[in-house]
Amino acid sequence: MRTLVPFxxxxxxxxLDAALDKTERLGFARAMCRDVLAAVREAGHDPELxxxxxxxxxxxxxxxxxxxxxxxxxxxxxxxxPVTVVxxxxxxxxxxxxxxxxxxxxxxxxxxxLGGGTxxxxxxxxxxxxxxxxxxxxxxxxxxxxxxxxxxxxxxFRLAVDIDDPSDLAEVLLHSDGSAAxxxxxAGFELTxxxxxxTATRPPDTG
Amino acid sequence: MRTLVPFxxxxxxxxLDAALDKTERLGFARAMCRDVLAAVREAGHDPELxxxxxxxxxxxxxxxxxxxxxxxxxxxxxxxxPVTVVxxxxxxxxxxxxxxxxxxxxxxxxxxxLGGGTxxxxxxxxxxxxxxxxxxxxxxxxxxxxxxxxxxxxxxFRLAVDIDDPSDLAEVLLHSDGSAAxxxxxAGFELTxxxxxxTATRPPDTG
Numbered sequence: 575m576r577t578l579v580p581f582x583x584x585x586x587x588x589x590l591d592a593a594l595d596k597t598e599r600l601g602f603a604r605a606m607c608r609d610v611l612a613a614v615r616e617a618g619h620d621p622e623l624x625x626x627x628x629x630x631x632x633x634x635x636x637x638x639x640x641x642x643x644x645x646x647x648x649x650x651x652x653x654x655x656p657v658t659v660v661x662x663x664x665x666x667x668x669x670x671x672x673x674x675x676x677x678x679x680x681x682x683x684x685x686x687x688l689g690g691g692t693x694x695x696x697x698x699x700x701x702x703x704x705x706x707x708x709x710x711x712x713x714x715x716x717x718x719x720x721x722x723x724x725x726x727x728x729x730x731f732r733l734a735v736d737i738d739d740p741s742d743l744a745e746v747l748l749h750s751d752g753s754a755a756x757x758x759x760x761a762g763f764e765l766t767x768x769x770x771x772x773t774a775t776r777p778p779d780t781g
Numbered sequence: 782m783r784t785l786v787p788f789x790x791x792x793x794x795x796x797l798d799a800a801l802d803k804t805e806r807l808g809f810a811r812a813m814c815r816d817v818l819a820a821v822r823e824a825g826h827d828p829e830l831x832x833x834x835x836x837x838x839x840x841x842x843x844x845x846x847x848x849x850x851x852x853x854x855x856x857x858x859x860x861x862x863p864v865t866v867v868x869x870x871x872x873x874x875x876x877x878x879x880x881x882x883x884x885x886x887x888x889x890x891x892x893x894x895l896g897g898g899t900x901x902x903x904x905x906x907x908x909x910x911x912x913x914x915x916x917x918x919x920x921x922x923x924x925x926x927x928x929x930x931x932x933x934x935x936x937x938f939r940l941a942v943d944i945d946d947p948s949d950l951a952e953v954l955l956h957s958d959g960s961a962a963x964x965x966x967x968a969g970f971e972l973t974x975x976x977x978x979x980t981a982t983r984p985p986d987t988g
Contacts, residue, residue, distance in 0.1 A: 589976070671936065686938065688895075689978030690955050708974035711955065729878065731893065731941040748897050748918065767915035769796070771896030 575655060575676065577619040580642055581607050581662040583627040593740035593774075594761075602757050606737060607631070609665040609752035617672035619658070624649065647703045656698040660685075664693055665746050665754035666732040674728055681722035685733035686711045694733050699723070743774035782883065784826040785856060787849055788814050788869040790834040800947035800981075805968060812964040813944060814838070816872040816957065824879035826865070831856065854910045863905040867892075871900055872953050872961035873939040881935055888929035892940035893918045901940050906930070950981035 585596075586603035594602060607623070611633050614621040622634045624645055629635055638645035650657055658676055660667065675685055675694050682702055685694030690709040697704075699722040705713050718725035735745050737754070746755050747765050762776035792803075793810035801809055814830070818840050821828040829841045831852055836842055845852035857864055865883055867874065882892055882901050889909055892901030897916040904911075906929040912920050925932035942952050944961070953962050954972050969983035 674936075686956065688942070688952070689980075690951060690972070691978070708977050709972065709979040712972075712979075729881075729937050729939050731936050731938050734938040734941070735895070744897060745895070749893065765897070765916065765919075770915050771898070772916040772919075773896075 575619065575658060576649070576653060577614050577621045577658045577660065578624045578636075578646065578649060579607065579610055579614065579621050579633070579660055579662050580624045580646060581626070581629065582642075583625045583629040587663055587738045589739050590737075590743075593743065598761060602754065602761075603663065604629075604631075605753040605757040606665040607662040609750065609754050610660060610662050610667055612752070613667045613669050613672055614660065616669040617676075619672065619676075623662075643704050643706045646706075650697055650703060653697075656696060659695045659697070659704070661687075661693050661736060663736045663738055664733060665737060665752055666735050666749050668732060671730055671732045674730060675733065678726045678728070680724040680726040682714070682718035682725035684711065684714055684718065684725065684727045685730060686727060687736050688734050691736065693736050694728070741773065744772045747774050748772065782826065782863045782865060783856070783860060784821050784828050784865045784867065785831045785843075785853065786814065786817055786821065786828050786840070786867055786869050787831045787853060788833070788836065789849075790832045790836040794870055794945045796946050797944075797950075800950065801968075809961065809964050809968075810870065811836075811838075812960040813872040814869040816959040816961050817867055817869050817874055819959070820874045820876050820879055821867065823876040824883075826879065826883075830869075850911050850913045853913075857904055857910060860904075863903060866902045866904070866911070868894075868900045868943055870943045870945055871940060872944060872959055873942050873956050875939060878937055878939045881937060882940065885933045885935070887931040887933040889921070889925035889932035891918065891921055891925065891932065891934045892937060893934060894943050895941050898943065900943050901935070948980065951979045954981050955979065 590599050611621045622636055624636050626639055628637050646659055676696055681699040683696035687693035690711050692710040692714050701721045746758055763774045765772045766775050797806050818828045829843055831843050833846055835844050853866055883903055888906040890903035894900035897918050899917040899921050908928045953965055970981045972979045973982050
């Protein structure tokens, strides 16, 4: 099985702009990516980073400047074995999460993301292609039903929470102790309570 | 095992005010509650509604006007068997989710909610008490470590997504076909794409 981790090495997670400047955003995105690569590796798989630009990291890097769906589909078209695709902004993912993702024997396994995205996929059917544009989980379910013999979804909070909005940062501090959580703490973020929900904020003097 | 479903029968899910008027909000909250009760029952358990006011529904109803934590703790103090607590605003929950929640043999099982809440708990330790005030998942983890022999968490998207903000409504239309999803469709809500995420909105003429 091949395991792809798509990563935007140029301008990742732009909606985090409201909380992080661009240099910080790149640093944080890399820390999240390291967490995902580590979880994949600890689960016994060999991650390949599918990056929009060259990127120095502890994994095989495939550089493909095309939009996400085209880059992933190019790998799927060439693959002669199952392909797992796990997004790079999922720092809550653990080795156990990866094991849960790949263990169902279905042709297609879908890990839904909050807001209708598809945060993880296992593709064991040669004709299945991705389309990550808005609301992809519905498209992927429809396509899986149309092309594949069997498909299933994985009910995982750790797969569902992609960190692409400032309101998501609290989840990293709450549920992870990896690189991304360390990065946030070192950047001065801490948990505070607002409207009964915890949010990650930093005091103005460290911002 | 007893299974409590706490429900605010007077003024539930106030943050949904931005999308629903009060009559609608009550109707939608009841629909979500029906989904949770049905999932608990289909999983083989007998749900007890712990409500702030009397409420006509297909379950045993315990009326307790006190704040949530005190009402739940009163049940825990009296119980001579394990107690499961599942919030009423979790319409994504299925019988399988309930089975996953109760199957670990730990003294305390925690189902984290988005934003640091505790959406589900299994309490098999006589001294454990809840505190649902802001950021409860940290408190419950700390208390479980302090009082219980063993504790674990359940990694479930369906347990984590409580529907208490308008931005959560899309998840119901995407991942459920129960009473709450039907309620939203009948009220005119539909999925639209905004900033790459799906949101549930209704055309102005039906609002």
